[in-house]
Amino acid sequence: MSEPILEVRGLQVSIADKPEIHIVKGVDLTVGRGEVHALMGPNGSGKSTLASTIAGSPSYSVDAGQILFKGEDVTEWSADKRARNGLFLSFQYPTPIPGVTMVNLLRAALQARRGQEVPAREFLVELRSTLGQLKMDESFARRYVNDGFSGGEKKRAEILQLGMLKPDLAILDETDSGLDVDALRTVAEGVNALRTAEMGILLITHYERILNYIQPDFVHVLVNGRIVRSGDASLAKQIETTGYDPILQELGLSREKEEAAAR
Amino acid sequence: MTDRTATAERYTESQVAAASIERGEPQWLQEARAEAARATSALPMPTAALRPWRYTDLQGLDLEAFPPHPAAITVEGTAPAGGFAGRLTGGPAEVAREHLGSVVATTEGKFIAANAAQWEDGVLVHVPRGQAFEQPVVVTIDAAGLASAAVYPRVLVVAEEQGEVTIVLRTRSGADPLLAIGVVEVIAGQAARVKLLLDDQWGEATRDFTWVRARLAKDADLQVASVAIGGQLLKQTVEVLLEGEGATSVIRAVALGNADQHFDFVTLQDHIGPRTTSEVEVKSALAGASRSVYYGITRVGEGAHGANADQANKNLLLSGSAKADSDPVLEILTADVIRCGHGATVGPVDQEALFYLQSRGLDRRQALQLLVAGFFQSVVGELPLEGFGEQLEERVFAKLQTADL
Known part of the structure; x- marks a missing residue:
């Protein structure tokens, strides 16, 4: 097993404003470098x-x-400190930020990540190279962050940030949601182009579809806040064929029961 | 400390008249000065009972305790043939005489009267028919070095039929207490296009009261952009009289406050002629215990058939102690209106946007810097001066670097 980047241990999470609502109920998960x-x-x-x-x-x-x-135990760290240390979250619903161009965001984020000024020329060289790697047009970078972007553009903008920031861990939250097949392929190809032996990827998805393009090393199934199954890529294939219900039944679980237990 | 009696003397009719003669001003102007001096002493200070002054308390402000003093004024810009940009008294006398005080009447209020009586080194920009200034006219009013004085900026812009000009009015002062009372009059003839950028770089103890009013003939277009970052108190009244058919105007303003800064914007979009179009967008971002006030009137007169007006005021509160008040008003006297919208918002920054930026490694302050710069972009992005947007962004970043967020 490769060196772990992310280790989640017995994690339980509730909503900050509604502490009575428990969502994650004890998760253990380890992601190593180069693993998906x-x-x-x-x-x-x-x-x-x-x-x-x-x-x-x-x-x-x-x-x-x-x-x-x-x-390092980062449980108490702010989001920005985690990000500067190499943790990246690709949002399921990237937030529009009118008036702030992708270029301005990318440069500020890159400087924060590196902890130093990135000269404009050097930045532009890296930006062009990453845009090229992702087959994206330069005009894209001059647009306001996620503002008026199509679903596909929003996800590509996330991947562009991923490519520029070169994190140690990339969490891709439902990067496939809301995309048609062509957009999905483009985004997945982007992720594949950026994969390195150093980076770990945690790919969160409802459907197995994206896993046809990004081959996972491990698959975990989360049900009502707990990981109930872990396996290799064949687990995803199984879910594609049968859905989640057989797993729930096998475990003697049903959504109704779980919800009742939560109450 | 200045001698209050001696200073108040400077505002009397006799001293104002004497100063006018000493400056060698023509008879008509001497008379206008004398009238303005009488109005200054006769008119009361505005009080909070007046709606435009509701949120700006002038108690304790003693106008006549601030000795009038000329600021250092420079005018850069090359006028086209037959045009003029420079000292009001050195320009075409007939233009000055015809138009000075024709849009903002001397007796309207105490501050305006004081300006009419006291202005020195006023500026005239005259665009002859069909001509255009190729470069912006940059007027710099620098009051650095003055303390406990009053400066009275005065600008007259006359753009004749199809004339085009961009004017930047930049105001600066030092850290000492200063009172600035400005009047800008714009007369835009048929199909004339005038852009005006008000670039406030006042020092931290300056109180500024400025009136900008424009009269637009048929198909004339006026764009005003105001950037307020400096000053202790800034009250800016920008009014557009859309008299001619098809006249259009845009007024945009941004203010960035910190500490106890107080910004007060008043706008008027007065639709008088048919098929006139106007837009107002006033945005403030407020840190510390700073405060923003907005009072805007959209008036659509009986003859303004097919008017199209929009008015927006947005306030971003960057700290728990910042405060904004918004008072938008619509007065519509004709049923035949294409659109007459208004909207006002006051609230903290979008927490999702903040988290998004923080998840990219920006700390809270850096994220807010970016968000505020983005918030201002709708105003800044259309400024009529090359490179100004970048400069402004730097000033926004610099101010927020130490602001109380």
């Missing part, structure tokens, strides 16, 4: 909450457990 982990699960199972919590979203609070990133 797919986290699958039905709607409402807590996938996005887990992703946001790992990234440090103030909307959620950690009730128990730890998040270790590159060996």
Whole structure:
């Protein structure tokens, strides 16, 4: 097993404003360098909450457990400190920021990541190279962040940021949602183009579809806040064929029961 | 400390008249000065009982305790043939005489009267028919070095039929207390195009009260952009009289406040002629205990059939102590209106946008710098001066670097 980048230990998470609502109920997960982990699960199972919590979203609070990133306990770290240290979250619904160009965001983010000024010329060279790698037009970078972007453009903008920031861990939250097949292929090709032996990827998805393009090394199934199955890529194939219900039944679980237990 | 009695003397009719003669001003101007001096002493200070002054308390401001003093004024810009940009008193006398005080009447209020009586080194920009200034006219009013004085900037812009000009009015002062009372009059003839950028770089203890009013003939276009970053108190009244059919105007303003800064914007979009179009967008971002006030009137007169007007005021609160008040007003006297919209918002920054930027490694301050610069972009992006947008962004970043967020 490769050196772990992300270690989630016994993580329990609730909504910051509504501490009575528990969403993640004890998750253990380790992602190593160069590995692709797919986290699958039905709607409402807590996938996005887990992703946001790992990234440090103030909307959620950690009730128990730890998040270790590159060996350090980052559970109490701010989102920006995590990001500067090499953690990247690709949003399921990237936020529009009118008036701020992609270029301005990318340069500010890159400078924050490197902890130093990035000269304009050097920045432009890197930007052009990354745009080229992702087969994206330069005009894209001059647009306002996610403002008026189509679903596909929003996801490509996330991948562009990923490409520029070169994180140690990329969490891709439902990067496939809302995309048609062509857009999905483009985005997946982008991710593949940026994969390195150093970067770990946690790919969160409802459908198995994106896994046809990005081959996972491990697949985990999250149901009602717990990982109930882990396996290799064949687990995803199984879900594609049968859906989640057989897994739930096999475990003696049903969504209704779980919800009743949560109450 | 200045002698209050001696200073107040400077505002009397006799001293104003004497100063006018000493400057060698023509008879008509001497008379106008005397009338303005009488109006200054006769008129009361505005009080909070007046709606445009509701949120700006002038208690304790004693106009006549600030000795009038000329600021250092420079005018850069090359006029086209037959045109003029420079000292009002050195320009074409008939243009000055015909138009000075024709849009903003001397007796309207105490401050305006004081300006009419006291202005020195006023500026005239005259665009002859069918001519255009190729480069912006940059007027710099620099009051650095003055303390406890009053400066009275005065600008008259006369653009004749199909004339075109861009004017930048830049105001500066030092850290000492200063009072600035400005009047800008714009007369835009048929199909004339005038752009005006108000670039406030006042020092931290300057209180500025400025009136800008424009009269637009048929198909004339006026664009005003105001950038307020400096000053302790800035009250800016920008009014457009859309008299001619098809006249259009855009007024945009941005203010960035910190500490106890107070910004007060008043706008008037007065649709008088048919098929006139106007837009107002006033945005403020407020840190510390700064405050922004907006009072805007869109008036659509009986003859303004097919008017199209929009008015927006947006306030971003960057700290818990910042405050904004918005008072948009519509007065519509004709049923035949294409659109007459208005909207006002006051609220903190979008928490999702903040998290998005923080998830990219920007700390809270850096994220807010970017968000505020983006918030201002709709105004800044269309400024009529090359390179100004970048400069402004730097000033926004610099101010927010130390602001109380």
